[in-house]
Amino acid sequence: MDKSATMQTADPELMRAINRFHVLDTLRRFEPISRVEIGARTRLARATVSAIVSDLIAEGLVREGLADEVAEGTGPAAGRGRPRIMLRMNPQAAHVVGIKLSLHQIAILVTNLKAEVLLSLVLPVRTERIAPEVIADLLEDGVRNSVAKAGLRLGDILGIGIGVPGFIDHGAGVVTWSPIFGRAMPAFARMVGDRLGVPTIMENDVNLVTLAERWFGQGQDIDDFMVVTVEHGVGMGLFLNGELYRGHHGLGAEFGHVKLGLDGPRCRCGQTGCIEAHAADYAILREAARIIELPDVTDAFAAHQAIAEVTRLALEGDERLAALFTRAGAALGLGIANLCNVLNPARVIVSGAGTRAGSLLLDPLRATMETNLISALQGRIDVLVEPWGDDVWARGAASLVLEGIYRAPWSRVDRPKALIGA
Template sequence: MQSTPPGRPVEAAFPAQTPAAAQIFTTVLSHGPLTRSGVADRTGLSAAAVTKAVRPLIEAGYLVEDTDDARRALGRPANPVRVDAGRALFIGVKATGDELIGVLTDLCCRIRVARHLPLTDPAPGAVLAALAGLVRELLTEAEGFGVPVLGLGLAVSGDVDRAEGVVRYSPFLEWRDVALAELATMTTGLPVTVENDVRALTVAEQWFGAGVGLDDFAVVTVGAGIGCGLVVHGQVVAGAHGVAGEIGHVAIDPAGPLCHCGNRGCVEAIAADAAILARVRETTGAAVTDTAEAVALAHRGHPGVREVYAAAGTAIGRGIATVANLLGPQRVIISGEGLAAYDLFAEQIRDTFAAYAFGSAARCDVQTRPLPFEEWARGAAATAIQSFIRSETGSDTHRQRLNGAAPRAQHAH
């Protein structure tokens, strides 16, 4: 399988080979166009360091300089630089229990093509075969743009070790210890980054969404599971064991329902879609099969169903307050497919958060941001862009370990 359009040479490594150069590029990516002095102000680097780093990026075509005659006429000769979005393409794929969602993005992570592919078998071999077909289709689409596809990002729920490229445990796919980056690299021929789906979405929000310009924020996702991505001091954090931000497994009711993790009363055991459906069926006696039916029952005023959603909102509010109390983020962004029911539990989330957030933590800006699954796939593409800029992927690290070499430093994981 080709990773570049026919007739194009294999792409060289990204020219930003130092952490400072990568920082400069990502600053322009998120905030540009910026003058060199503007980049220096935002990064805290010297003007000389910025000038030195920008030059090879312009020569390689990743940055372009806006030469505006009107700007010079107004006495502002400093030309801003911006990322050339069309310089390269990336693929992102989000895997759910029953579907692959794939996107082809440009270097600024704008979606150019999106595809959905049903999954009938969640076994790793079957998923890899489906992934190969989806990537092949997106690579064919990429040929029309005339620039190379430089990376593939895969977003999977659960415990994911990005540095090793391994899915330790994914409850919805029922995977354990799957070396996904290595397998996907062999299957597709592309450099592969594997990341937890919520952290991937958080990378996209940090660089291109509601987290741009914030040093400390969280993304809380509501739906099939309850997830949380954390940005602390400008870095997306995974923790020493890759499970930082698991607010879905914060136990808020020791006598509550049993969670799939083995504990009782976790936020996820009360507020995830499956938990809500089980409680709605128990409350109504009706064979409610999906969340749309449950939401419709609640909107028709069924008191028992509305109470189920109120309890879910209370649990989510407790989880968000826990994040605010521990980390003091500037903003919490609530997203996920569960927002279809947001009007049913928004009041409980807000009131519970206010009741349990300690002191100034209650000043945290809590926002809702409905995002379709294509945006989760875009998050996967964002991790591929991030790995390319920093010259690191899980599959690269794995190969280095096999060869006995020390892996490159892993930044912002």
């Protein structure tokens, strides 16, 4: 639907919300910062800044303190030898829980307002063979336990964000399909939220990493970037024109099923030539099994161990196995170059367990990408690697909740989307 139909009209409340966002955002990005500097950066009147800051202090979101060093008197705002009152975010003002459901494990994190991890818990569980109600039970116990260990009570938790692979209808907040559930699971977020009495939201896992990069990572300074994740599957998150891009049907960026030509290897989705069929873990294992003897990889645990072993052998010098990563990197590089030619992002961030292969994967990725960019873009799009860890995903899930605090009042995140299948 047309966005203008859902935008709120202006009223004094919206004005205050806009100004509050600007003050909070300026604080978050430039702390420690004085009231005068906030006024200069936001171009808000001194009285307006003071009133908003007073509110933020009263809410506990912001704290006052002296500048670490006495100002040197070089700027107009720096009184000679007079210590300035500086403002900082109070990272302990709010806490959230981030959860990432994978096929082979559940990761739970407790973070503060700045997505700094206070406590993490990883449960090695093959989620796909467990009933959703049991997964919800495990999450309940895991969250209760983690929150207590972090020295907090459930009442201190502002919200829970859950990341899952699959299709999430963000507007309706439901799982349309996930490999973990094998079907639609519209009630899962409520199932977890009800058990804990804490507001709970779900999102596609790669979108969460993208949000985390935006709020706390390598996408803080730019409006247009893409995140590519390589592991069981190949995922993508898009941040375009300053917003997470979710698409018309909310189906996310199915980069893994972009086809490199009309022929090619068969993908587990049933089609052929998909990038996943070249570059995902399962594709590499399929080829590796023709080269070395591998244990049966019929479940998520075995696959996880097998790809780690194949990666280790390739890194140690097995050239036939290394060639599989070269091929995977080239497939990713071509796919990324094609999208860059269309979307012209400032940056590409590569993450996921697949980055364990390091330059074996990333060198051919970068080389093939560069060759296939239009000449005007060659040498101008950074490829950065987000070092991989279980907490990257869960930190993203925490970002989903934190976004509610930081979010600009004009953002369209809540805009209704067409329901899947509607």
